[in-house]
Amino acid sequence: MVIASLILSGCALPRSGPNKNEIYAGAVERGGNTNIIYVNDHVARAANYQPSYGFGADFLNAAPVQADDIRPGDTLGLQIWENVDDGLLASLGQSSTQLQTLQVDSQGYIFVPYAGRVKASGNSPDSLRRIITDRLASQTPDPQVLVTRVAGDGATVSVGGKVTGQGVYPLERPTRTLSAMLAKAGGVAIDPEIAVVTVKRGNATGKVWLKDLYANSRNDIALRGGDVILVDEDQRSFTALGALGGQTKVPLGSEEVSAIEGIALVGGLNSSIADPTGVFILRDEPESVARRVMGNPSLYGTQRFAYVLDLTRPNGLFLARDFLIRDGDTVYVTEAPFTQFSKVIAAITGAANSARSIEAVGTN
Template identity: 45%
Template sequence: MLFSILASCGLPRPGPNAREILASAQVLNAEVLAVPVNADVARFAGPEDLSARTGFPNSFLARDRIDAELIYSGDLLNVTIWENIDDGLFGAIEGPSVLTEVPVDDQGAVFIPYAGRVQAAGRTIEQLRLDLVEEISAQTVDPQIMVARIPGNGATVTVLGSIAAQGVYPIDRSARTLRAMLAKAGGFTDESELTEVLVQRGHVSGSIWLDDLLAQPQFDIALMPGDQITVRQDRRAFTAIGAVSGQSLVEFPKPTINLIEALGLVGGLDPRSGYPDSVFILRAETPTRLQQLGGAAYSGQRQAIYAFDLTEPSGLFFGEQFNIRDGDILYAAEAPYTQFQKALSAITGVASPVSGLNDTFSN
């Protein structure tokens, strides 16, 4: 009788038990798919798609370094002109005439006296020099011309994030690749293994772990005008709830962690209530992946419940192969006997004061 009363009251617990979780997956059908984890599932569903962090698009990798001699709108040019006559067009009494910091305008042209507006953007320094020689030769004898480029805001990249000196930097001969530009910006303020470098180029982006960028030369991509480089720390996390020693939101301590490591980060299962054969990962999966796991065909993300039995040695190996992903929920159900223990505690707590009252009345 007393057990029935306690059951009807509903004893507190951290969440659904294993039977209830699996039963809900059957009721919800296509909304939720329950997947017992074996070797194939661990290999297929566990690895996280880190392609966005392990390389760049082919369009980035295939791009050649820009020509450091190429002129862009916004650049400044220093033009030096030597004339072979004493009373030259540019009025220098001795030595050359020097035109300093001549701007390349928004239309890509420069204005040079006696040559007029000359197209500069999109041409190399040598091509512009030859154009100026041709224009000015019509008015003076055998001019000798030298052109030097000062990189301006027409060929720049923006560097942001965990970097010593954030700012806008020109792409010049000394900094035409990603690693060189990061060095030019003063290096990193945080060099942990969770540091990643993101490059945004128009509507296309790619990112890579800092360690991979430094270790693998093929990822030292050529930069293009307008690129935005962001150095940031990885902020992926999972949530651990249920019969674990420490329920919390846990940030990834390294690029990849598996289920066994995730349990270690929260202190393992609660020794009083955790049950190793009822450990679950709840995850939003894509339609394609769920169909491959045996789910029905539908559109949009649905939930998958991956069930682990860690009482079996193979279950521990599967947990080691199964990587946690950003946003996962690690849930450990209570052991079946836990509710019985709680019931006993509740009975003991009710029975004791009743006995005390009986003693009182008997006196």
């Protein structure tokens, strides 16, 4: 009676997860919502879409700012020479007047005595010098004006995350690009191979691998006042479950990882229980990829896929080598059919031995 019960309840014995038939039961053809697809050369090519980091056109097409341009928030120094002994601004016996703390207001203006409210922002110090000179020329003969920028805190960039020196840095001539600003902040404080740089500008956001920033000069975008730069570790990963050497969440890093490499990263197939014909890659495919894989242009929206790799086929290992893992994937390996049978036999043997032990105790 005990033996019959164990045979009938064999499916309830401990195991690492669903078997192949249970996964196939969720196929679209059987009323489920999962597309069960055996991987072949076409599928491997069609599914190998790798989302990449990068900046949009707004970032890439922005020209470097003119570091000499005056901006709201800047502090200017102003010195004026007058060609008369008793000038408009100079003290008695002095030929020049020096004003060191002219703050450019939020609308971009400064106030200069006898010249009035002058638009400073958008002008270089030299062009502002000419404007003030023209304003004063009608009131004092041959004025000479010198304009300097004392501080440039009107245009700053915030740098945070995994960098050596977090802080707010002025946008100056040497630091007008992303790579230069990162260098100003002391560089990244993590492994450059896994570093991702994100730039936030208003409502727009772009990101790039650090290695791609230096590999392609186009990614070295021009910065703007108010930009926020964040450096962090890449968060992409996949999950490995089932009859594998380990069950864990695995970071992808910046490199492309194939299915065979992903399996190797967790210790390979468990040789005692794994079914090499039941290697599944579970993911949600975007509409464009789903249409290519299925050859069906009428598919709409994100589709759920279970890709099947049969490593025992003549080219099974090659297909596993060519099929790329993506962020968020689940790699699941089913147990071999005999494994559950072995568990049933072990349970039966154990139950029989227990029964005999109980009988022996009762007869003593």
